Amino acid sequence: MTEASTQSVPVLGDTSVRISVGRVRRMRRTAFRFVRNQPLGALGLFIVAAIVAVAVFAPLIATHGMNETSLGDRLVGPSAQHYFGTDNLGRDQFSRIVYGTRTTLQVALGAVIIGMTIALTVGMVSGYFGGWFDIIVQRIVDAWMAFPTLILLLSLVAVLGAGLAQIIGVLSLLIGVGGIRVIRATTLGYRKATFIEAAHVIGASPTRILVRHLAPNLFGPLMVLTTLGLSSAILAEASLSFLGFGVPPPAASWGRMLSGSSSLYLYKAPWLAIFPGLAITVVVFGVNMLGDALRDELDPRMRGSR
């Protein structure tokens, strides 16, 4: 991406969230408005909330242990006992998908949290101070954005080796560097805002301005970046698993369930492929819908981010 699209990311205008006493009430109103204006977004929010709940309460929801084998029940189709059938070791697919939520979210959230930290720090500093640092960061971001996601992931994993830490690290860079541009553009818009200027006038240190005054106002774009980052992290992890560079066992991510033994039994036991595939699809769909809606609500003109 080049400057043309950077320019098209505008200043957050009058609709931006201001720190005020009426904030709580406003937020409640916002929530109602959100459901009314964005039914798809609300659906997305519901899916995301449900999936987080599944991850948190996995042991309560799962009907069997994650690695509990039952040799008598190998490759059994979906039934009342095994909702999503069993795999070739007789493990309950439903329970594995439930527990797999944890691995999948661990990878995706880990990557997003690190990524957002990178994006916030570098983006704010770059946008606020400008200068040479900004120019260099912009060129690096440009270069980075030119790498097709999968090519970049593959090259890095090929060199660094496949492992949970490496994958989270690489995905976080992917998400983080993409976010720098958005955070920078938003920061640029705020640089001349009244409350920043005011803070500057009363002698607040740049660190204080960035952390206390600017950062809270980046909540909107940050939320959008987070949701979209989650979706690309989940999909990227699945693709890496398919290509044999994914999260190694014993961690059971959905991507691994989908591309591991399930692909060997595709003709015989299609449920092994169908349910993890559906899980990924539904979650990525939900996260994207939520992200779109947040973008519309919090920052209607923000676009061009990946």
Next chain:
Amino acid sequence: MSKDNYWLRSQMSRRKLVTRGGALGSGAAALMLVGCGGGDDDEDDSGDSNGGGATSSVTPQAVLIGGAGKVINGEEKYLGKTPTPGGTLRMSYQVDPITWDPHQTTSIHTHLRTSMFNSPLLSYGFGPKKGVADVEASANLATGWEQVDPTTVKFTLDPKAVWTSKAPLNGRALKSSDIKFTLERILKLPSPFAGLYTIIDKIETPDDQTVTMKLKQPYAPLFNYLSHYYSQIVAPEVVEKFGDLKTLESAQSLGIGPFELDSWQPSTQMTFKKRANYWREGGPYVDSVNIRNIPDANAVLAAARAGEIDVAAVTWENKDSVTSARKDYIVMQSLSCVAWLVTMRADQGVTKDIRVRQALSLGIDREGWLKSLYNGEGTIDNGPIQALWDTWRVPPGQLGEGDKYLRFAPEEGKKLLEAAGAGNINANFTFTTGYGAAVAEHPELLKDMYSQMGVNLNVNNMEYGAFVGAVMNSKPTYESMSYAGVRFMGDPDEMLWDMYHPTGSKNFAKVNDPEVTALLEKQRQELDTNKRKEVVKDLQKMLAVKLYYLYTPSFSQLDGWQAWTADYRNHVSYDTGGYLRGVWLDQSLKS
């Protein structure tokens, strides 16, 4: 190591290569996962023989398919008919060859293709009358041999043998100097397999038809090793013209085997043409062999269902998907030559204690393993001589004291562990996902079984390359236990020497046991096959008690081909040209 230490470094790595002779175990990941024999590089047909179907109760001798193979679907209606020539045999492969030089790689993706046009000095017999694992050396480029004395062997070349009519060989006759050139090339490079031939002291060529090999000591495995794909004979002119044999052009210029390489479009297909001046009786019958590159296993199945490829291995899970579309599709079951084993450091840690190793053997529920991972097909034992070599191995029930340790007796194992002062072991278990999804389930099952005995395995997953560095070499560095696959196909020596001799290239357990070493040396030098078998059998009984490696059950692999792919039979030797030579297309059976 510093940069100026060039010679030291260089020589060390050369030595490493030489001692790795026959080190199939440390080739690329795919190498291990390819089934035995190479009709199709289905990476997934190794360890995944599980799934539905009847799970009959398994008794040790219930399924003794061995190396002979058994047709379990379809009928070989072409048997006994006179072959009709013509047509194109259509096959598939998953991975392009890394190089075309058979002497500079351990990758079977190279050997499977180069053996179409190259050929070893001796050969195994192929075809429906031979077993998948029949490995008895017989005539090929040499019509026969004579053991002049224990350390001298004389080979007589076939006078009819001629090279391809393409330049630079122009159809010239095979000469004894070609054999000498090839073996010296293998030793000099050195080829990764050079270790198998270092016992050859000198090669003499008294005339164009005679090759005399002087050995440093009597060497019983020699004939099998000269039949194998790693000793494919090449011509000096071609090596000289191209510098080496890595390029497509050099491969296209070679040809002593039944076919020649016509064309290769990387990632798409390769075509081999029948040699017009092929010199042996009986084939090749098909005009050409077309091999398409299809990396996705499900796509291969789809092509087999549609009848668009003539040969495609299947698995227990997906065989029905092919046979439901093609009722007469021939599926043959045979035991695999791959052995999956638990390796334990014999030189350090708790596994140094024989009682711990025995206890760990008692903790494996082998019948449960067969049922859960291998569809109940296979045998509970698989080593040190793999179950398919039924002429060499000692089956369960005849191992004497060793039989005790094939049982599943976790309580007894627990007592043994306590006696050894090693109750509640917490062992690091090094593994790699490079073996693929199916094998990744093995440690999971093992961990589950061992937990009943109070043994906890901390599975440490490594990237395949790192795993090779830590486990699968002659100087392993893993801490305690590991899980590896090894594949043998030449000679019993390969399965024993490499894994148990202190200098063995696959001595992953770091075995250094004088009793074992003595028997290893003895079988190598015993030239009388029957006497050698006795030594090998004694050795197996000894190893069944000492348990340096725990061999997990053997599994049945499935080969498959269309009803009209007449006289097809896979072979563990990877001599593709050798076993495709007799194949013909029975148009009357084509549907």
Next chain:
Amino acid sequence: MLGYLLRRPAFFVPTAFIVVTAVFMLIRLIPGDTVDLMVQDNGYAESADALRERLGLNDPIYVQYVKWLGDMATGDLGTSLHTERTATQELKARGPVSLQLGLMSLTISLLIAIPVGIISAAKQGSLVDYGMRSFAIGMLAIPNFWFGTMVIVIPSVLWNVSLAGKWVPLFDDPVGNMKLMIFPAIIGGAAASASVMRMTRTMVLEVNRQDYIRTARAKGLASSTVVWRHTLKNALPPVVTLVGLQVPVIISGSVIMEQVFSLPGMGRFLLDNISQRDYPMVQAMTLLFVFVVLTVNLVVDLLYPVLDPRISLGN
């Protein structure tokens, strides 16, 4: 105008420079013992040292770098360790396959995205809007390798039809070629369509809010005329810039599609080389992909003022 045209390449050059440097660094990140493995497993050279020499890793890093820049400048992208073919040769053989797949995917993604974006904007808040957006996002959400595998397996189960492994060059057998290429192109294109769809929808909504559209409506122009004549003329140019953003997405998708459908393209070649540790080729292919993206973006930027005369070129 001239200033604008000059300024674009001025951004292209430093970016390209960073890209080249990054790809150079990539191979230097390889752990040391990997070179030993490359010797052991692949026999790329007689010894680890000889291989380092062959890879040029023995020189001081700045010498390596200067040499690398020189090679890149002269178009020498490297030679495969195992086939000894040059990257340029491979590009000639495989580039057209990837290019064809990429162009087909791009076309399909635009054919889906722009109508869906316009219609869902025109019917904002209706069931049609929600349905069409759900479709586009749904296509993005389905893991493409899974979708591809299903496209191979389901017709095989139902009708005994085999799709993969039948690639033929486009000009040898156009029908046979298209029969195989159309499925991966649809899957890749549909997955990539979501972002263009979003952009189109946003732009149409935004343009509709502008005064001149309101005026047009007030003048009594029919709704469809307004959409076609005014809205699209103003909303589409920014959408075109997104094509530049589509390219990396489509390339990533193609890597997977080439693998699933056995297409002899550059993506699969990259994958093969990663598993064979043929790092010079990994490097070359990565670089080529990145340059495709950079070039497309440059072209889009240069075309932008032509498409959208409103853009201020002086600034």
